[in-house]
Every structure is written in C-alpha cells, then in structure tokens.
Amino acid sequence: MGRPPRRNLRMGQRDMPITILIGAQWGDEGKGRVVDWLAASADIVARYAGGDNAGHTVALDGQVYKLHLIPSGILHSDVVSIMGNGMVVNPVNLVREIDVLRKLGLRISPERLVISSRAHIITPAHIALDEAKEMALGAAKIGTTLRGIGPAYLDKTGRAGIRTGDMLLDVEEFAERLVASMEATNEDLRSQGLQTLDARAAAQSYLDAADILRPYIRDVSIYLYEALKAGKRVLCEGAQGTLLDIDHGSYPFVTSSSPTAGGALTGLGVGPLFVERVLGVAKAFSTRVGGGPMPTELDGDIAERLRGSGANFWDEFGTTTGRPRRCGWLDVVMLRYAVGVNGLSELMLTKMDILSGLDELKLATAYMIDGERFEYPPVTNEQLERAIPIYESMPGWSEDISNCREFGDLPKAARHYIERVAQLCDAPIEMVSVGPERDQIVMKTTRPRVAAPR
Ligand code: IMP
Numbered sequence: 392m393g394r395p396p397r398r399n400l401r402m403g404q405r406d407m408p409i410t411i412l413i414g415a416q417w418g419d420e421g422k423g424r425v426v427d428w429l430a431a432s433a434d435i436v437a438r439y440a441g442g443d444n445a446g447h448t449v450a451l452d453g454q455v456y457k458l459h460l461i462p463s464g465i466l467h468s469d470v471v472s473i474m475g476n477g478m479v480v481n482p483v484n485l486v487r488e489i490d491v492l493r494k495l496g497l498r499i500s501p502e503r504l505v506i507s508s509r510a511h512i513i514t515p516a517h518i519a520l521d522e523a524k525e526m527a528l529g530a531a532k533i534g535t536t537l538r539g540i541g542p543a544y545l546d547k548t549g550r551a552g553i554r555t556g557d558m559l560l561d562v563e564e565f566a567e568r569l570v571a572s573m574e575a576t577n578e579d580l581r582s583q584g585l586q587t588l589d590a591r592a593a594a595q596s597y598l599d600a601a602d603i604l605r606p607y608i609r610d611v612s613i614y615l616y617e618a619l620k621a622g623k624r625v626l627c628e629g630a631q632g633t634l635l636d637i638d639h640g641s642y643p644f645v646t647s648s649s650p651t652a653g654g655a656l657t658g659l660g661v662g663p664l665f666v667e668r669v670l671g672v673a674k675a676f677s678t679r680v681g682g683g684p685m686p687t688e689l690d691g692d693i694a695e696r697l698r699g700s701g702a703n704f705w706d707e708f709g710t711t712t713g714r715p716r717r718c719g720w721l722d723v724v725m726l727r728y729a730v731g732v733n734g735l736s737e738l739m740l741t742k743m744d745i746l747s748g749l750d751e752l753k754l755a756t757a758y759m760i761d762g763e764r765f766e767y768p769p770v771t772n773e774q775l776e777r778a779i780p781i782y783e784s785m786p787g788w789s790e791d792i793s794n795c796r797e798f799g800d801l802p803k804a805a806r807h808y809i810e811r812v813a814q815l816c817d818a819p820i821e822m823v824s825v826g827p828e829r830d831q832i833v834m835k836t837t838r839p840r841v842a843a844p845r
Contacts, residue, residue: 408619408622408623408625408665408667409619409626409655409661409665409666409667410625410626410627410666410667410668410669411666411733412425412426412429412626412628412629412670412672413629413632413633413650413652413655413670413671413729414630414631414632414633414650414671414673415672415725415726415729415730415733415735416674416678416725416729417631417634417635417677417678417679417685418445418632418635418650419446419632419680419707419709419716420674421672421674421741421742421824422463422629423447423448423449423458424448424449424450424463424741424824424829425672426447426462426463426628427449427463427467427829428829428832429626429670430463430466430470430626431467432624433464433470433624433626434469434470434623435464435471435472435615435618435623435625436462436463436464436465436470436471436472436626436627437462437473437474437611437626437627437628437655437659438460438473438474438627438628439475439478439627439628439654439658439659440477440478440629440631440648440649440650440655441479441540441631441646441648442459442460442478442480442481442513442538442540442543443460443481443488443513443538444459444536444538444631444646444711445458445460445630445631445711446458446709446710447459447463447710448704448705448827449466449829450704450827450829451466451828456492459484459711460474460478460480460481460484460485460488461489461492462474462628463628465492465497465503466497468498470503471503472503472504472505473659474504474505474506474507474611475507475658476509476510476611476659476660477510477648477654477659478507478511478648478658479511479512479539479544480511480513480555481513482512482555482558482597482600482604483596483597483600485506485604486599486600486603489504489603501606501607504607505609505611506604506608506611507555507608507609507610507611507659508555508556508559508608508609508611509554509612509660510554511544511546511547511553511554512552512553512554512555512558512569512597513539513543514539514569514572514593514597515588516542516572516575516588516590516593517539517540517546518537518538518539519539519576519586519588520539520542520576520579520580521538521541523579523580523583523585524542525537531682533644533645533682534680534681534683534714535646536711536712537712538711540646540647540648541647544637544647544648551572551575552572553568553569553572555608556608558604558605559608562598562601565598566598569593569594570591573590574590576588577590611659611660612659612660612661615659615661619661627659629654630648630650631646631648631650632650633650633651633671633725633728633729633732634725634728636648636650636654639651641683641772641775642772644682644684645683651732651733652666652732652735668736668737669733669734669735669736670735670736670737670738670739671726671729671738671739672738672739673721673729673738673739673740674721674740674741675721675740675741675742675743675823676697676718676745676746677718677719677721677722677725678697678707678716678717678718679716680714680715680716680717683772684775685719686724686755686758686778686780687721687722687753687755688719689719689720693749694717694718696749697718698716698718699745701715705742705827720752720753720754720780720782721753721754721755721812722755722780723756723815724755724756724757724766724767724768725768726738726815726816727766727767727815727816727817728767728768730816730817730818731767736818737818737819737820737821737822738812738813738816738819738820739820739821739824740809740820740822741823742824743801743808743823743824743825743833744792744793744824746787746788746808747788747789747791747792748787749787750786751785751787752784752786752787752808753782753783753784753785754782754808754811754815755781756782756783756815757780758780758781759781760774760775760777760779761774761777765778785804785807786804787804788802788803788804788805790802792825793825793826796830796833798833798834798835800833801833809823821834821835822834822835
C-alpha cells in the first residue's frame with residue numbers, strides 16, 4: 392500500500408508522532424492488550440471516546456487488569472495516560488477504578504493520569520434513563536451496557552450536559568448543576584411513569600468523587616499540542632469498534648460516540664497532520680454483543696468452541712456486562728469497510744490461537760442480498776439482515792501456536808489464513824496475537840513502533 396509523502400511539521404525528526412489504534416469490528420477485539428504492548432514505545436496513551444461501557448483486559452505476569460475508563464497505558468510507569476474530551480465519564484466509577492488499580496500496586500497520580508476538562512459527566516439519572524429506554528424498546532432493544540452512555544451523549548449534543556471541568560467550580564455551583572441536570576432527566580422518567588431519583592442524595596457521591604479527581608483535570612488538547620511539539624509520541628486508544636460507530640456503524644445498533652479514527656481527532660482536540668499510523672485491531676473471527684445484524688453469526692458447536700466456556704477471562708463473555716458474545720466466522724466484508732472508513736495503514740489479528748484445532752475455516756468475502764453481490768456492507772439493517780455471506784473455505788491447523796513468536800513459526804495454514812485476509816481487505820497484516828499475555832505476539836518483520844522511532 393502506498394504511503395502519503397511526509398510533511399515537515401517543524402518538529403525536529405519526530406514528525407507525525409501519533410498512532411491511532413481502533414477496533415475494526417464490533418468491539419472486544421483485544422485492543423487493550425495491543426495498546427499495552429505498543430505503549431512500551433509511547434510517551435502518552437490517550438483514550439478519546441466512550442466511557443465505562445468499554446472493558447479492556449490486559450494480562451501481565453499472571454495478574455489480570457480490567458480497565459473500563461483509564462487507558463491501558465497506565466500499566467507502564469513511564470507513560471502518561473489521558474482521558475479525552477470525547478469521553479463520557481462516571482466520576483464515581485472512575486474513583487472506584489483508580490482504587491482497584493492502586494490496590495493492585497499501580498501508581499496513579501495527576502502526573503500519570505490527565506482527565507480532559509471537556510469530557511462529559513454521566514449521572515445516575517443517565518443510567519436510569521438508559522435502563523428505561525431499553526425497557527421501552529422491548530424486543531427491539533439495542534442491548535446497551537446500561538452505563539448511561541447514550542443519555543449522557545444526548546445531553547452533550549443537546550447542549551445540556553455537565554462537563555468534567557465543572558468539577559473545578561465552586562462546590563455549591565457544581566452541586567446545583569448536577570441536581571438541575573438530574574431533575575431534567577427526572578422529567579423524562581416521570582413522563583414514562585418510571586421511578587425518579589432523589590437528585591440531591593445522588594449528587595453527594597459525585598461531590599466526593601470531584602474532591603478526589605480535581606487535581607487530574609486539565610485542558611487535554613493544549614497538553615497534547617505542547618507534548619507533540621516537544622516530540623512526544625502519542626498512542627490514541629480506541630474503545631468499542633468501527634461497526635459500533637454512531638455514524639459508520641450499523642445504526643441504531645451502535646454506541647453513541649465515534650470510535651473510528653476520525654473520533655480520535657475530535658475526541659482529543661488534535662490535528663490530522665500529526666497522525667502517522669492508523670492501526671486496526673480485529674479478532675481472527677467475529678463476535679458481537681448486544682442486538683443488531685451479524686451476517687456470519689453461528690450457533691452450535693463451532694460457535695461454542697469460539698466462545699469458550701467462560702472459565703478463562705479471554706473467553707467470549709463481556710468484560711463489562713458478563714454477557715455471552717455472539718460468535719461467527721471472520722466477516723471480511725466488514726473488515727474491508729473498516730479499512731476504508733478508518734484509512735487503516737495496517738491491520739492486526741488477535742486470538743489466532745483460538746482457531747487452532749478447527750479442521751475447516753471460513754472467510755465471508757462478500758454478501759448476496761436480494762440477488763445482488765455486495766463487497767461492502769449495505770446501508771440499511773433490513774438489507775444486512777437478509778445478507779447471505781459468500782464463504783471461502785480454507786484448511787485449518789491442529790498445532791498449538793501459543794508459543795510462536797515469528798511468522799515463520801506459524802503453521803503454513805495459519806500463515807495462509809493471515810495472508811488471505813490481508814489480500815481480501817487490502818491492508819497489510821504484520822502482527823497477530825496468539826495468547827493473552829503481553830509477549831504472545833507474532834511479528835512478520837521488525838519490532839513494532841509507535842509513530843517515529845526514538
Ligand atoms: P452502549 O455503548 O452501552 O450504549 O451500548 C450500545 C451498543 O454498543 C450495545 O450493542 C453494546 O453491547 C455495544 N457496546 C458498547 N461498548 C462495547 C464494548 O466495549 N464492547 C463491545 N460492545 C460494546
């Protein structure tokens with residue numbers, strides 16, 4: 392794939408120091424472990440969208456870290472983690488997450504964690520409204536994580552939200568804003584005949600959280616601009632995935648933010664000319680949690696096999712909700728789309744080891760919908776529900792690949808699978824993961840790097 396010519400941004404040798412990492416499917420691609428791995432060569436890891444609907448799991452020396460709001464960079468002591476303005480933050484849950492990580496031995500201070508003053512706050516009323524909306528939809532529900540994500544973004548775009556920067560206000564003023572916001576949501580709940588919240592009582596835990604979080608809050612865009620000018624390397628950590636994007640996903644079965652590459656720019660307030668790489672992470676098969684069409688979904692033995700029993704943390708059960716994920720063959724039509732809408736410079740496949748032992752593997756290379764062939768997903772969910780995948784069959788492999796570290800170590804059938812996916816998506820694949828631990832990564836050529844080398 393041709394690379395665009397480099398621009399001289401007058402930043403010494405480290406021009407274009409941003410790498411954006413995004414999920415190329417419906418979330419749960421294993422981004423957390425990839426971010427953790429790449430963070431070793433970054434100065435800053437910045438999350439730009441979503442909230443604690445995300446669940447990034449990283450295994451490190453036998454310890455499993457579950458991150459919902461804090462970027463996976465926090466596992467590296469010399470990396471600054473940033474929570475961007477594109478996020479929606481539940482301050483009470485954030486304080487809880489900080490406490491859990493501290494108990495596991497991580498050092499978390501305002502020098503290591505920076506929270507944007509322009510992110511929006513999720514209140515208990517948003518959570519109640521999320522539940523109420525899902526209940527009202529009945530069988531047509533989105534299957535949200537019930538974390539209040541949609542209602543919080545609704546208040547943001549409706550210009551009625553409360554921002555993290557409001558925690559820097561006088562306590563009384565912040566309390567008044569919180570109560571007023573919750574009372575406004577109470578109106579919605581009341582109109583649906585649902586139980587309302589005691590806004591004043593609910594506000595107290597937020598005031599306590601604000602006391603703790605205040606020193607972490609600052610203007611993230613300016614912080615990043617100064618850091619980029621000083622030659623720091625920034626890894627933008629996507630949450631959810633391309634097909635859950637509010638604009639580019641299978642609307643309305645999407646989240647309410649922009650997990651795609653464009654979201655990193657608005658969700659952090661950085662300019663596009665700083666970006667060097669856009670890396671897409673995809674699982675070697677497909678999973679989806681929640682409602683909405685999934686053309687390659689399987690049931691029966693193979694689905695069970697891909698999902699796992701739930702005994703291991705890497706089995707296909709939601710990190711945030713515990714729900715079993717829907718599983719199916721790799722959908723290359725969706726991946727091809729993700730390559731396009733994110734302008735991916737490369738793809739990485741995770742969980743290749745899970746495919747070991749399957750005699751036959753299938754790739755959905757196109758769909759047939761009402762007699763017409765589609766290389767990219769159709770716009771409407773109605774069409775997508777009728778999509779019949781056209782499968783290409785390939786031989787599987789029986790070897791345990793979890794100890795492979797170079798492409799040459801992989802069985803021929805595994806290499807063929809990877810090469811075929813790359814060819815069908817028109818994106819290079821130079822890294823795959825073969826297990827949950829930090830070092831279980833197979834590289835094709837050189838060691839990975841985050842943007843410009845040191
Ligand atoms: P919400 O983000 O909680 O509003 O949920 C909207 C849709 O996005 C639902 O189908 C969720 O299952 C899905 N979703 C949200 N966050 C994640 C995630 O981190 N991984 C996978 N699916 C997610």
